[in-house]
Amino acid sequence: MHLVEEKPDFEFFLRGAEGHYALVNARRLQASFILSPHQLLENWPITQAIALDAAAMESLIALQPEVVLLGTGTSQVFPPAEAMAACLSRGIGIECMSNAAAARTFNVLAGEGRKVVAGFILRQENPA
Numbered sequence: 001m002h003l004v005e006e007k008p009d010f011e012f013f014l015r016g017a018e019g020h021y022a023l024v025n026a027r028r029l030q031a032s033f034i035l036s037p038h039q040l041l042e043n044w045p046i047t048q049a050i051a052l053d054a055a056a057m058e059s060l061i062a063l064q065p066e067v068v069l070l071g072t073g074t075s076q077v078f079p080p081a082e083a084m085a086a087c088l089s090r091g092i093g094i095e096c097m098s099n100a101a102a103a104r105t106f107n108v109l110a111g112e113g114r115k116v117v118a119g120f121i122l123r124q125e126n127p128a
Helices: 054-061 081-088 099-111
Strands: 014-017 022-024 027-029 033-036 039-041 067-071 093-097 116-120
Touching: 014 099, 022 033, 054 067, 054 081, 054 116, 067 099, 081 093, 093 099, 099 116
Parallel strands: 067 093, 067 116
Antiparallel strands: 014 022, 022 027, 033 039, 033 116
16 A cells, blocks of 8 residues: 655644644644644733733734634633624634644544634643
């Protein structure tokens, strides 16, 4: 059997994401970030979903998505209504899920050619 590595048609993809880190292409990120299939914005200054407001969502909305995925750490957390309304009032879908689920969903939607943008909230690990 001949195996061929299949490369996606987009620049950035997720190999995985947890609560404290994510693997984007071959890079390990340890601070919150925003990702579209063709753009990576590092050091998004959000450390918890409850801190999201309309202003924080503008960085995601500026990339003109049709759907926003919000990875909220190791478990699903819903942000304040104001953050959700920032997307919904513009006709942009928003889904909140764990980082691992958001990574899988991002790759599927990007692979389908959808205009998807994901915000991943990563918590800094406490030094031992």
